Amino acid sequence: MTNPLLSAWNTPYDTPPFALIKPEHYKPAIEQGMEEARHHIEAIANNKETPTFLNTIEALEKSSPLLDRATALLFNLNECDTNEALQQLAMEMSPLLTRFNNEIYMNGPLFQRVDQLFQQREALSLSAEQMTLLERTHRSFVKHGALLDEEHKQAFARYSEELATLTQQFNQNVLADTNEYWMHITHKEHLKGLPPRVVEAAREEAHNRGLRGWVITLQFPSYGPFMTHAENRTLRRLLHQAYNNRGNRGNDNDNNAIIFRIAELRLELARLMGYDDYASYALSDKMACDVATVRAFMDRLMEASLPAAEADLQEVVDYARQQGVRFPLQKFDFSYYSDQLRKAKYDFDSELLRPYFPLDQVRQGIFDLYHRLYGLTFSETTEVAVYHPDAKVFKVEDGERLMGLLYLDMHPRASKRGGAWMTEFRGQHREGDRDVRPLIQVVCNFSKPIGNQPALLSFGEVETFMHEMGHAMHGMLSDVKYESLSGTNVLRDFVEMPSQVMENWCYEPEFLNTFACHYQTGEPIPTDYIEKIRRSQNYLSGWLCVRQLNLGNTDLSFHTLHQIPDNRDAAYFEHQVMHELLSQQPRCNTATAFTHIFSGGYAAGYYGYKWAEALDADIFSYFKQQGIFDQTTAMRFRQEILSRGGTEHPSLLFRRFMGRDPNPDALIERSGFNHRS
Numbered sequence: 132m133t134n135p136l137l138s139a140w141n142t143p144y145d146t147p148p149f150a151l152i153k154p155e156h157y158k159p160a161i162e163q164g165m166e167e168a169r170h171h172i173e174a175i176a177n178n179k180e181t182p183t184f185l186n187t188i189e190a191l192e193k194s195s196p197l198l199d200r201a202t203a204l205l206f207n208l209n210e211c212d213t214n215e216a217l218q219q220l221a222m223e224m225s226p227l228l229t230r231f232n233n234e235i236y237m238n239g240p241l242f243q244r245v246d247q248l249f250q251q252r253e254a255l256s257l258s259a260e261q262m263t264l265l266e267r268t269h270r271s272f273v274k275h276g277a278l279l280d281e282e283h284k285q286a287f288a289r290y291s292e293e294l295a296t297l298t299q300q301f302n303q304n305v306l307a308d309t310n311e312y313w314m315h316i317t318h319k320e321h322l323k324g325l326p327p328r329v330v331e332a333a334r335e336e337a338h339n340r341g342l343r344g345w346v347i348t349l350q351f352p353s354y355g356p357f358m359t360h361a362e363n364r365t366l367r368r369l370l371h372q373a374y375n376n377r378g379n380r381g382n383d384n385d386n387n388a389i390i391f392r393i394a395e396l397r398l399e400l401a402r403l404m405g406y407d408d409y410a411s412y413a414l415s416d417k418m419a420c421d422v423a424t425v426r427a428f429m430d431r432l433m434e435a436s437l438p439a440a441e442a443d444l445q446e447v448v449d450y451a452r453q454q455g456v457r458f459p460l461q462k463f464d465f466s467y468y469s470d471q472l473r474k475a476k477y478d479f480d481s482e483l484l485r486p487y488f489p490l491d492q493v494r495q496g497i498f499d500l501y502h503r504l505y506g507l508t509f510s511e512t513t514e515v516a517v518y519h520p521d522a523k524v525f526k527v528e529d530g531e532r533l534m535g536l537l538y539l540d541m542h543p544r545a546s547k548r549g550g551a552w553m554t555e556f557r558g559q560h561r562e563g564d565r566d567v568r569p570l571i572q573v574v575c576n577f578s579k580p581i582g583n584q585p586a587l588l589s590f591g592e593v594e595t596f597m598h599e600m601g602h603a604m605h606g607m608l609s610d611v612k613y614e615s616l617s618g619t620n621v622l623r624d625f626v627e628m629p630s631q632v633m634e635n636w637c638y639e640p641e642f643l644n645t646f647a648c649h650y651q652t653g654e655p656i657p658t659d660y661i662e663k664i665r666r667s668q669n670y671l672s673g674w675l676c677v678r679q680l681n682l683g684n685t686d687l688s689f690h691t692l693h694q695i696p697d698n699r700d701a702a703y704f705e706h707q708v709m710h711e712l713l714s715q716q717p718r719c720n721t722a723t724a725f726t727h728i729f730s731g732g733y734a735a736g737y738y739g740y741k742w743a744e745a746l747d748a749d750i751f752s753y754f755k756q757q758g759i760f761d762q763t764t765a766m767r768f769r770q771e772i773l774s775r776g777g778t779e780h781p782s783l784l785f786r787r788f789m790g791r792d793p794n795p796d797a798l799i800e801r802s803g804f805n806h807r808s
Contacts, residue, residue: 135156314346324362379724389729409735547574555571560613638665686738689704749797
């Protein structure tokens with residue numbers, strides 16, 4: 132049988148023929164892809180001609196098309212629709228691919244050519260994009276050990292290959308632990324407080340498992356509403372403990388040893404490269420540049436938000452006492468009582484919003500927003516193959532120009548990891564005169580349809596959808612030459628800005644009124660509901676900011692270690708570095724399921740969410756001044772930031788759009804920390 136990964140795809144828009152691709156096709160395709168790339172690399176390294184940008188840097192950029200295609204499919208599907216065969220392949224291939232990359236970066240003759248061009252870069256008359264690619268290529272060689280002696284190169288290779296295996300194992304353990312736990316409820320009184328849609332979803336989950344009664348899982352559309360609405364404190368405690376002990380149960384999925392070994396290996400890599408800790412190594416090519424800058428940024432935010440967080444907590448505690456609560460509140464109580472307070476304070480039940488946010492309407496509202504801002508149109512197509520029946524594909528066009536294809540995969544399943552993310556099966560780039568358009572994927576875990584009722588989103592899910600679509604349009608509107616610089620291939624602490632800036636529209640009546648209608652009656656969302664959304668925008672803003680800073684601090688603490696502690700206990704370690712405002716159950720922690728930093732590319736970079744939020748607050752203030760639908764402003768944002776990908780430093784892109792450097796006070800002002808009584 133022909134391996135479709137080794138053949139040309141006779142498909143619409145050269146899209147993956149998912150139905151034809153089997154797990155057994157990946158390994159031979161990846162192995163052949165590595166072999167082809169090795170031949171290309173050797174030809175570049177042994178070229179007798181004088182190094183030029185074209186015969187060295189651009190040739191490197193285009194040296195592994197088959198490998199890039201096969202690995203993009205394998206690792207993306209392993210995240211969103213995995214099975215045992217794909218997981219085993221990812222585990223097997225990850226260290227081999229790392230070894231292959233190390234071969235490239237530690238190829239002495241190849242690095243000599245790259246280094247020669249880098250040293251001569253000012254005399255080469257390069258475009259801004261070419262200069263960035265040259266500098267980024269050189270930096271990658273140096274950060275991957277090109278300047279090390281042979282002994283230390285071998286050590287770098289060993290550490291990085293082991294890391295590749297461990298990060299895959301970490302991810303698989305989190306998914307397995309998430310799927311293995313579920314709570315079977317057989318007494319209806321234990322469901323008291325839950326909205327009818329949550330009860331019905333739990334009943335359907337039980338039915339799908341061949342059980343009577345109701346089942347609550349650790350998938351967030353099940354877990355989150357239960358923690359927010361269930362009156363049964365004992366069950367909230369049990370569920371909270373299960374969720375916050377993923378990867379920490381002492382079973383085959385336990386991640387304690389893995390995360391400390393990951394931290395240890397990263398520390399050893401950093402030391403090989405001459406850095407005191409991994410964070411210093413990782414931050415050397417970020418906007419923030421170094422640990423001191425990140426610490427100063429986080430400390431400033433903590434100073435501004437901690438008093439507000441303490442006031443938020445006290446307000447919830449006082450409310451609970453007024454309701455007759457005599458026990459000290461713990462973390463598993465907070466969602467429940469803070470939601471009750473929200474209802475009392477704003478005369479508003481957030482569940483009342485869901486009927487106005489059916490998934491299809493929200494999606495169309497977002498599509499219409501991008502049409503209004505950038506002139507884009509979205510049309511569903513069934514001619515393109517999908518990897519799972521849940522996925523839908525949309526053609527994105529700008530007039531008659533195809534901008535790319537958008538794959539949307541919205542609901543949880545056992546084969547998909549938790550959370551929400553954007554990625555791509557193919558990035559935008561140019562091949563000669565041909566503009567190769569991207570294949571963008573957005574994956575979420577939103578509330579499912581229940582019975583005959585469509586999927587009704589929470590307001591938080593609407594925000595998440597807007598966020599991920601911001602990433603998607605960053606990739607979709609890319610207009611660069613080199614794929615490694617296209618779309619979201621920007622510095623990690625800048626990548627969240629275009630997505631987070633889009634969340635702001637969710638609080639604007641002018642936008643909500645364009646799509647938020649009751650799914651049964653067609654009535655527009657009431658004006659007083661929108662006003663209550665706006666009034667409650669900064670509810671718990673201090674608490675939520677401290678929560679994010681705690682996660683960032685946990686990340687930095689693991690990656691600024693100079694010595695790995697003898698007690699490799701994640702819960703104990705994490706609690707030493709967090710601002711604990713509420714009592715935590717024993718053993719509960721974030722680290723053993725913290726996929727962002729242990730398997731998701733945000734190691735020593737989780738602060739980037741807040742860093743980018745400061746930028747987005749500043750940029751949206753400009754949109755507000757000009758009008759949130761002002762097409763001139765939107766097109767400037769598209770041309771000067773979204774279309775440019777990583778072709779220039781983010782500071783230059785920001786300055787070109789705003790006409791100045793960022794205002795660090797914009798986030799504090801938007802969060803309302805300076806206006807708390």
